[in-house]
Amino acid sequence: MHIPHDTKPVLEIDRVDKTFHVAGRPVPALRDVSLDVRPGEFVAIVGASGCGKSTLLRLILGLDTDYQGEVRVDGRRVERPGLDRAIVFQEPRLLPWLSAEGNVAMALRRSGLPKAERRQLVSEHLKLVGLTAFADAWPAQLSGGMAQRVALARALVNRPRFLLMDEPLGALDALTRLRLH
Amino acid sequence: MIARLPLPPWRPLLIPLVVLALWELASRAGWSDARFLPPPETVLHRVWFETTQGGLATDLAASLRRGASGLLIGASAGVTLGLLLGLSRVAERLLGPLFLAYRQVALFAWVPLLSMWFGGAEAGKIAFISHAAMAPAVVNTWRGSRDIPRAHVELAAVLTFGRLDFIRFVALPGALPFVLVGLRSSLIYAWLATIGAELFLNIAPGLGGRLNEGRETFQMDLVLACIVVLGALGVAFSRVAAIGEARLLRRRG
Numbered sequence: 001m002h003i004p005h006d007t008k009p010v011l012e013i014d015r016v017d018k019t020f021h022v023a024g025r026p027v028p029a030l031r032d033v034s035l036d037v038r039p040g041e042f043v044a045i046v047g048a049s050g051c052g053k054s055t056l057l058r059l060i061l062g063l064d065t066d067y068q069g070e071v072r073v074d075g076r077r078v079e080r081p082g083l084d085r086a087i088v089f090q091e092p093r094l095l096p097w098l099s100a101e102g103n104v105a106m107a108l109r110r111s112g113l114p115k116a117e118r119r120q121l122v123s124e125h126l127k128l129v130g131l132t133a134f135a136d137a138w139p140a141q142l143s144g145g146m147a148q149r150v151a152l153a154r155a156l157v158n159r160p161r162f163l164l165m166d167e168p169l170g171a172l173d174a175l176t177r178l179r180l181h
Numbered sequence: 182m183i184a185r186l187p188l189p190p191w192r193p194l195l196i197p198l199v200v201l202a203l204w205e206l207a208s209r210a211g212w213s214d215a216r217f218l219p220p221p222e223t224v225l226h227r228v229w230f231e232t233t234q235g236g237l238a239t240d241l242a243a244s245l246r247r248g249a250s251g252l253l254i255g256a257s258a259g260v261t262l263g264l265l266l267g268l269s270r271v272a273e274r275l276l277g278p279l280f281l282a283y284r285q286v287a288l289f290a291w292v293p294l295l296s297m298w299f300g301g302a303e304a305g306k307i308a309f310i311s312h313a314a315m316a317p318a319v320v321n322t323w324r325g326s327r328d329i330p331r332a333h334v335e336l337a338a339v340l341t342f343g344r345l346d347f348i349r350f351v352a353l354p355g356a357l358p359f360v361l362v363g364l365r366s367s368l369i370y371a372w373l374a375t376i377g378a379e380l381f382l383n384i385a386p387g388l389g390g391r392l393n394e395g396r397e398t399f400q401m402d403l404v405l406a407c408i409v410v411l412g413a414l415g416v417a418f419s420r421v422a423a424i425g426e427a428r429l430l431r432r433r434g
Contacts, residue, residue, distance in 0.1 A: 063335055081339045093332050096433050097354040106350060110341045138432045 009036035011060070011162065016069035018055055029055045030067070037162075054090070057164050061085055073162075083110060086160035088168040092147035094139040100150045101126065101135040107154045125153040219402040227406040236386070237410070243386040247303070248375035251310025256367045259315040260360060263322025268352060273327070280319065288313055288374065292381055301383035306375075309382070313374035317366030325359025326352050358430060365422045372418065376411065 018030040029052040037043055045053050058064045059071050062081040071078045073085070086107070094103045101122055108118045126132050129149035139147055148168060155163060201221055207213040208220035215223075231237035265272045266280070291312060299305035329352055337347045353360070379389020388407055395403030 061339055063338055081341055083341055085339075087339055089332070089336075091332070093336050095333070095336075095351065095354070097357070098350075107340055109346055109350075110343075140433060 007038045009038050010074055011035075011037040012070075012072040012075075013056070013060070014070045014072065016056070016059065016067055016071065018052070018059065018064075018067040030059075033069075054166050057087065057166050060162070060164060061087055083107075083158045084160055085162045085164060086155035086158060087164040087166065088148070088151050088155045090166050090168065092139070092144070092151040094142075094147055094150055094154075096139050099136050099138055100131060100142065100146075103139070103150055104154045104157050107157050111158055121157050122153075125157045126150075128156070129153045216399070217401055219405065223402045224405040224409060227402040228409055231391075231403070231406055237391070240386050240388050240391050241410070244375055244379065244388045247306055247378070247387065248310060248371050251307045251374065252314045252367060252371035254307065255311035255314030255371060256318045256364055258311065259318025259363065259367065260322045262315070263319040263360075263363070264326050264348060264352065264356075266319070266323040267326030267356070268348070273323075277323075284316055284320070288370075289377060289381070292377075296382055303385070306378035306382050306385070309378045310371050310374040313377075314367040314371040317370055318360070318363040321359045321363025321366070322356055325356030325363075329355050361426045361429065365419075365426065368418055368422055369415075372415070 013033055013035040016030050016033045017028070020027045020029055033052075033056065035043070045056065047053055055064075059067055060078065062078045062085070065079060094100075095106065098106065104122045104125055105118060108121065111118065113121070123132070123135070126135050129152055131146060131149055131153070134142065134146060137146075139150070142150065152168070155165075204218070205221055208215060208218070228237075262276075262280075266277055267273070292309060295308050295312065296305045299308040333351050333355060337351045342350070375387070376389045376392070379385065379387040380393060384390050384393065388411060392404055392407045395401065395407065
C-alpha cells in the first residue's frame with residue numbers, strides 16, 4: 001500500500017524514556033524511542049522478550065503516564081486510556097463471570113450507543129471472529145484460541161482508530177495462528 | 182489389609198440416634214428428672230402441638246422477619262463497607278485498624294449500648310441483628326476485593342470504566358466467592374443474634390420469647406421444642422446457602 005509521505009502522523013512517540021524501579025534500582029525499559037505512525041500504516045515492533053514492547057504499548061494506551069518524552073495522538077499528549085485505542089493483550093483477559101457475548105459487550109459500556117445498536121455490533125463482531133455459535137459460552141468453556149478471538153472482537157467492536165496487539169498470537173497453536181493471520 | 186466396615190447411608194444420623202436412645206433410656210429408667218429433662222416423645226409431641234395448634238408459626242414468622250430485616254441491613258452495609266476498605270487504600274488505612282479493633286469486642290457487649298440508643302423494642306432488636314450480621318460481610322468482602330488481579334484493573338481502565346462500572350462488572354463479581362462466604366456467616370450470625378435479641382431485650386413474639394416463656398413457666402418441653410426447631414432451621418439455612426452459592430458460582434471454571 002502506498003502511503004503519501006506528506007500525511008501527518010496520527011500517533012507520535014517522541015523521544016520516550018521509561019525507567020522502572022526494581023527493588024530500589026533503576027531498570028531502563030525504553031530509551032530515546034521515537035516513532036511516527038501515519039493513517040493506514042501497520043507497524044510491527046519486533047524484539048526479544050523483555051525489551052520493552054509491552055511497556056511502549058502501555059504508554060500508548062495511557063495506562064502509564066509516568067515517563068519522559070511524549071506520546072501524542074493527533075498532536076495531543078496521551079493522558080489516559082480512550083476508546084480510540086484498543087488492545088488485544090498477550091492473554092485473553094476475559095472476565096470469567098461474563099459470557100463471550102458479555103465480554104465483547106463490556107467494551108461498549110462507554111460508547112454511548114443505544115442498546116439495540118450495541119447488540120448488533122456485538123453479534124457482528126462475534127461473527128467476524130467466527131464465534132457466533134459460542135456467544136453464550138463462558139470463558140472457562142472456550143479454548144485458548146477461541147478466548148483470544150473473543151478478545152479480538154472486544155478490541156474491534158468500538159471500531160478503534162488504533163488496534164494494539166501485544167503478541168496476541170503468542171499463546172496460540174500454529175494452526176489457529178495461521179487462520180487468524 | 183483390614184477390611185473396612187461398609188458405611189451405611191444413614192451414618193451421619195448414627196450419633197444423634199445414639200444420643201436420642203440414651204435420652205429415652207435415661208427417661209425410662211428414671212435416671213433423669215422429667216421436670217428438667219422431659220423424655221423425647223414429650224418434646225416431639227410439644228413440637229407437633231405448637232406447630233399445629235400453638236402459636237409456633239406466628240413466633241417463627243416474627244423471628245424470621247426480624248432476622249431477615251437485620252440480615253438485609255447488616256449485610257448490605259457490610260458489603261458496602263468491605264468494598265470501601267478493599268478498593269480504597271485511604272479508607273483501608275483510616276478505617277481498617279478501627280474496624281479490626283471493633284471486631285474484637287464481643288458481640289453481646291453491644292447489647293446495653295444498642296438498647297439505650299434504639300430501645301428494647303423492634304428497632305433495638307433489628308439494630309443488634311444488623312450489627313451482628315455486618316462484621317463477617319465486611320471482613321470477607323474486604324479480603325475479596327483488595328486483591329483484584331492487575332490484569333482486570335487494566336482491562337477496566339482500557340475500556341474507560343468509571344468507578345461504578347468497575348465495582349459492578351469487575352470488583353464485585355471478582356470478590357463474589359469471598360462475599361458469599363461472608364454472607365453465609367452473616368446469615369448464621371444474624372440468626373444467632375435474633376434469638377439473642379429476643380432473649381435479652383423486650384419480650385415480643387418470636388422463638389426467643391417462647392424459650393423465655395418456657396424457662397419462666399418451667400415448661401422444659403417447650404424449651405427443648407424450641408431448641409429442636411432452631412436446630413432444624415439452622416440445618417435448612419446452611420443447605421439453602423450452600424445451594425445458592427453453588428448456583429451463583431456455577432459458570433466459572
